[in-house]
Each structure stands twice: as structure tokens, then as C-alpha cells.
Amino acid sequence: MTNTCTPFTFVHSNRRIISAWKGIDKLSDLAREAKATSAAVVMDAFFENTEVAAHICQLLHDATGSTPAVHFVPAHEPDTATIEACRDVLAACSPDFIVALGGGSAMDTAKVARLLLANPGTAESVSGFGKFFKPHASVLVAVPTTAGTGSEVSESAVAGKAGSDIKLIFRSPEMTPHIALLDGSLSLSAPAKVTAASGYDAVTHAVEAYVSKAASVMSDPFAESAMRLLGKWLPVAYKEPSHQDARSWCLIASCQAAIAFNSANLGLAHALAAPLGALYHVPHGLGNALALPAVAAFNEAAMGPKAAVVAHALGAMSAAAALSKLRWQLDLDLSLDGFVTTDEAREQLAQAAMKSGQVRMNPRLATIDDMRGIVAAMRTPTGG
Ligand SMILES: NC(=O)c1ccc[n+]([C@@H]2O[C@H](COP(=O)([O-])OP(=O)(O)OC[C@H]3O[C@@H](n4cnc5c(N)ncnc54)[C@H](O)[C@@H]3O)[C@@H](O)[C@H]2O)c1
Ligand SMILES: [Fe+2]
Known part of the structure; x- marks a missing residue:
């Protein structure tokens, strides 16, 4: 049984x-x-x-x-x-x-x-x-x-x-x-760049918590709701900063995403965002935006039926495509090369990310070569 x-x-x-x-x-x-x-x-x-x-x-x-x-x-x-x-x-x-x-x-x-x-x-x-x-x-x-x-x-x-x-x-x-x-x-007063970067941080919390190895039947509903709300309202808050509904729903969604990750933890995008902030002063949300589509492409096969839920919640055919589209809508579809400029620095980034405890929570086990591959992918904007 x-x-x-x-x-x-x-x-x-x-x-x-x-x-x-x-x-x-x-x-x-x-x-x-x-x-x-x-x-x-x-x-x-x-x-x-x-x-x-x-x-x-x-x-x-x-x-x-x-x-x-x-x-x-x-x-x-x-x-x-x-x-x-x-x-x-x-x-x-x-x-x-x-x-x-x-x-x-x-x-x-x-x-x-x-x-x-x-x-x-x-x-x-x-x-x-x-x-x-x-x-x-x-x-x-x-x-x-x-x-x-x-x-x-x-x-x-x-x-x-x-x-x-x-x-x-x-x-x-x-x-x-x-x-x-x-x-x-x-x-309401948050500048567009802050709305975009902090909003993408919330998206990353929701997605990484949802597919984390520590995700559960308790955290999933919070993560799923956060993805749906952010998919709908974050682009609105970015384009129409005084939209009251968009501002309110994004706050509720970011709160839900944090309830989810507080228990379910995070994954490789956060493992990369931390050294991007510490070593290259990339704002936390932007660091996640640089990393998450490449991380989602790497994770896709290990996400099982949850891949389709992420894609559907954010409105595209695949999780990676949905996250690329959202990043592009927020004008965050940038190349890593704007922040990390040499092979040596990219190697340092990959090595530093591998030290994060969040690597163990990621749905697919990443080797240092996998991390190097993700860092390489982050050099090319995905263009929506
Ligand atoms: N505690 C956690 O669980 C957790 C989770 C994720 C990130 N973080 C940390 O949070 C920090 C990032 O926070 P953040 O993304 O909210 O950005 P932030 O607090 O660093 O603010 C970014 C900028 O926006 C300005 N700002 C904030 N609200 C504003 C408003 N309403 N109107 C005008 N300007 C406003 C700030 O003055 C600042 O210049 C990082 O240090 C990150 O590591 C913490
Ligand atoms: Fe975060």
C-alpha cells in the first residue's frame, strides 16, 4: 500500500x-x-x-x-x-x-x-x-x-x-x-526600476519555492497564487505606476511568495544573485532576473508537471519562455556582460554560487560545469 x-x-x-x-x-x-x-x-x-x-x-x-x-x-x-x-x-x-x-x-x-x-x-x-x-x-x-x-x-x-x-x-x-x-x-512612489527589480525578486521567490526540493502541499498554494498574481499585475504596476489594484496585488503576491520560500527555500537563481550582489553590486532583484530564465531552462526536465503550472501561471508555453517574457516586459532582459566582464570573473561567480546552500534545494542537482553553463547562458538576452 x-x-x-x-x-x-x-x-x-x-x-x-x-x-x-x-x-x-x-x-x-x-x-x-x-x-x-x-x-x-x-x-x-x-x-x-x-x-x-x-x-x-x-x-x-x-x-x-x-x-x-x-x-x-x-x-x-x-x-x-x-x-x-x-x-x-x-x-x-x-x-x-x-x-x-x-x-x-x-x-x-x-x-x-x-x-x-x-x-x-x-x-x-x-x-x-x-x-x-x-x-x-x-x-x-x-x-x-x-x-x-x-x-x-x-x-x-x-x-x-x-x-x-x-x-x-x-x-x-x-x-x-x-x-x-x-x-x-x-x-506608489517606487521608481519603475525598483518596481521591476523587486517584483522580479518576488517572482523568483515564488518559482524557486514552488519547484524546490523542500516544497510541500502547504507552501505550494502560496507559491502558485503568487506566480499567477505577479504574472497578471507586475507588468501593470511597471507600466502604470499609479494603478492601485496592481500595487496592492503585487504586495499581496510578494508576501505570499515569501510565506512559501520561508519554508520551501530557494534555488540556483538566488545562489547566483547573492555573489552578483556581493562581488559586482548588482541589485538583488536584477541579479535574479539575470539568472532565472537560464536556471529555469536548466531545471525544466526536473520540474515534472510543475513546469506546465509555472508556464501557465505566467502565460507562455514553457517556464523558461514565460520567465524570459516577463523579464523582457520589465526591461530587465540584460546581458551578464554588462556587470561581469571577464572569463576569470565569470568563473569566480560560478564557484561562489556553488557554495550556496540553495544549490541543494534546487530541483536538479547542479555540478560546477552545469553552473558554468548557466553563467554562460546568462550572457545572452532572451529577447522575450
Ligand atoms: N529578508 C528577506 O527575506 C529578503 C528576501 C529577498 C531579498 N532581501 C534583501 O532585500 C534587499 C533588497 O530589497 P528591495 O528589493 O526591496 O530594495 P531596497 O529596499 O534596497 O530598495 C531599493 C531602492 O528603492 C528605494 N525605495 C524603496 N521603496 C520605495 C518607495 N516606495 N518609493 C521610492 N523609493 C523606494 C530605496 O530607497 C532604494 O533606493 C537586498 O538587500 C536583498 O538581499 C531580503
Ligand atoms: Fe530574493
């Missing part, structure tokens, strides 16, 4: 996700519910001197009776120095309610900085997997302004090691925000 119920592990964090246009207004009620007396806001520097920043401070002042501490995170991908600077600001005000607002960079910075409040040390000392950390007593509300990394629901964060070419990964359930507040109105 067969048992078709394959074993799985799925992280169900029992946290809250709130989605509403202008949902940011709910911050007052959330702070009151938490009986907060000392709030802090960690915000992407883009929002400095904006009405959004002033409005959030007012909402938190209304709820707590005091002006929140505000820290603006530099508008680039964080490193350990960025995190430690944020930790110092938070430590000085002992917050019991922390709002992390921005793209993945600002949210990741706040998540690790808050972890350090309860687990003193350098940012590097809390990097890695499988470590035990003390919880911090504050309530953490994450508000994404890109769609996106899904950092608002994931237990992970990524940051460079200051002064080096190394990317550190942080992973702990103690970093998962208590509340994810999805407010599409906050992503």
Missing part, C-alpha cells in the same frame, strides 16, 4: 498580516492594542522629510503620548555597519513598539538591529542559521514599500559584511515581524 502523503516542514508563524489601501492609518490602533509607550520607526531614507514620515510620527504620538524615535536607513542594500548604527539608535530609546518601513533593505536592517537588542554583539555574531536567540519584548510591525522581498513575513535577512565582498544571511524565528502591514499606497 502506498502513502502519497510526503513528509514536510512548514513554518506557520501565527503572526498577523493586514492588507488595506492606506492601511498605515491602522498604526495608532496597533500601538494602542500593544499598550506601547515608547515607539521607534526604522524607515528607508527615501521617506525622510516626506508626509508619510510625518504622518507615521503623528499616528504613533497619538497612541503613545510621546514622539517616536526615528532612524532613516541609507537607501542602499545594508551591511553590518548599517545594522549596528540602527541598533545604537534603538538601544538609546528602549522601544516597546518598532515600525520597520521600506524595501527589503530597511526591513532587514530593523529586523537584525532589533535582534541585537536582546542578543548583544556585532551584527556578524548573529548571522547564520540554527542559532538560539533570546526574544526581544517589543512588537515589530513591518511595512513593505516595495513588492518585494517579503521580508515582512520571513524569518530571514541579508546584509553585506562591512569592508568585504561577503554577504551574510541571518535566520531566526525571533526576526519574523509580529505584524505585516501591506499598504499599496506606500509603493
Whole structure:
């Protein structure tokens, strides 16, 4: 007798996700519910001197009776120095309610900085997997302004090691925000390039989680829904930045994709995007866009019936064709040669990608020669 119920592990964090246009207004009620007396806001520097920043401070002042501490995170991908600077600001005000607002960079910075409040040390000392950390007593509300990394629901964060070419990964359930507040109105100001790159990151999360060796009956519905929503709405958000439906659905989809990858993990595209960011400063989403169609072509035979689901969800005859088309629609159909220019550098990229734990989660086992083949394929734009 067969048992078709394959074993799985799925992280169900029992946290809250709130989605509403202008949902940011709910911050007052959330702070009151938490009986907060000392709030802090960690915000992407883009929002400095904006009405959004002033409005959030007012909402938190209304709820707590005091002006929140505000820290603006530099508008680039964080490193350990960025995190430690944020930790110092938070430590000085002992917050019991922390709002992390921005793209993945600002949210990741706040998540690790808050972890350090309860687990003193350098940012590097809390990097890695499988470590035990003390919880911090504050309530953490994450508000994404890109769609996106899904950092608002994931237990992970990524940051460079200051002064080096190394990317550190942080992973702990103690970093998962208590509340994810999805407010599409906050992503209206995202420049087209950011919408495209962060949106393709979300697509990559959905696809890689869906075909991962750790995918399960619990993660698949989230990944599948994210693919369908992004296939429909991401090109709209890119071409019509003020489209409210497109902005809202992309945020929901990026959140779903992160719920999926938080348990199902990722694959070769993310294994390549990390060293592309660390060594060649390629933005994370763009790195995924350079890699994913070539990775999907490599994986296709190992994806089984899921290949057709990916193709159908994204509207083409094959997964690789669908992902190429979407990349082209977002003006991300670029050659790797624009970023990595020599044979030596391409070899370094392939070697670095092979060291990622995500290689083991990929549906098809890749050798170093396979990785070299994928890197070679990334040199040629696919042209939609
Ligand atoms: N924690 C996770 O699970 C996870 C997952 C994937 C990626 N990441 C990390 O997240 C980072 C990338 O995050 P991202 O793609 O969201 O980009 P980002 O946070 O780096 O932001 C990109 C740019 O867009 C600007 N920006 C963001 N929102 C804006 C808005 N609404 N209006 C105007 N400008 C805006 C920022 O100031 C910045 O200049 C990388 O460090 C990546 O490694 C984390
Ligand atoms: Fe990613």
C-alpha cells in the first residue's frame, strides 16, 4: 500500500498580516492594542522629510503620548555597519513598539538591529542559521514599500559584511515581524526600476519555492497564487505606476511568495544573485532576473508537471519562455556582460554560487560545469 502523503516542514508563524489601501492609518490602533509607550520607526531614507514620515510620527504620538524615535536607513542594500548604527539608535530609546518601513533593505536592517537588542554583539555574531536567540519584548510591525522581498513575513535577512565582498544571511524565528502591514499606497512612489527589480525578486521567490526540493502541499498554494498574481499585475504596476489594484496585488503576491520560500527555500537563481550582489553590486532583484530564465531552462526536465503550472501561471508555453517574457516586459532582459566582464570573473561567480546552500534545494542537482553553463547562458538576452 502506498502513502502519497510526503513528509514536510512548514513554518506557520501565527503572526498577523493586514492588507488595506492606506492601511498605515491602522498604526495608532496597533500601538494602542500593544499598550506601547515608547515607539521607534526604522524607515528607508527615501521617506525622510516626506508626509508619510510625518504622518507615521503623528499616528504613533497619538497612541503613545510621546514622539517616536526615528532612524532613516541609507537607501542602499545594508551591511553590518548599517545594522549596528540602527541598533545604537534603538538601544538609546528602549522601544516597546518598532515600525520597520521600506524595501527589503530597511526591513532587514530593523529586523537584525532589533535582534541585537536582546542578543548583544556585532551584527556578524548573529548571522547564520540554527542559532538560539533570546526574544526581544517589543512588537515589530513591518511595512513593505516595495513588492518585494517579503521580508515582512520571513524569518530571514541579508546584509553585506562591512569592508568585504561577503554577504551574510541571518535566520531566526525571533526576526519574523509580529505584524505585516501591506499598504499599496506606500509603493506608489517606487521608481519603475525598483518596481521591476523587486517584483522580479518576488517572482523568483515564488518559482524557486514552488519547484524546490523542500516544497510541500502547504507552501505550494502560496507559491502558485503568487506566480499567477505577479504574472497578471507586475507588468501593470511597471507600466502604470499609479494603478492601485496592481500595487496592492503585487504586495499581496510578494508576501505570499515569501510565506512559501520561508519554508520551501530557494534555488540556483538566488545562489547566483547573492555573489552578483556581493562581488559586482548588482541589485538583488536584477541579479535574479539575470539568472532565472537560464536556471529555469536548466531545471525544466526536473520540474515534472510543475513546469506546465509555472508556464501557465505566467502565460507562455514553457517556464523558461514565460520567465524570459516577463523579464523582457520589465526591461530587465540584460546581458551578464554588462556587470561581469571577464572569463576569470565569470568563473569566480560560478564557484561562489556553488557554495550556496540553495544549490541543494534546487530541483536538479547542479555540478560546477552545469553552473558554468548557466553563467554562460546568462550572457545572452532572451529577447522575450
Ligand atoms: N529578508 C528577506 O527575506 C529578503 C528576501 C529577498 C531579498 N532581501 C534583501 O532585500 C534587499 C533588497 O530589497 P528591495 O528589493 O526591496 O530594495 P531596497 O529596499 O534596497 O530598495 C531599493 C531602492 O528603492 C528605494 N525605495 C524603496 N521603496 C520605495 C518607495 N516606495 N518609493 C521610492 N523609493 C523606494 C530605496 O530607497 C532604494 O533606493 C537586498 O538587500 C536583498 O538581499 C531580503
Ligand atoms: Fe530574493
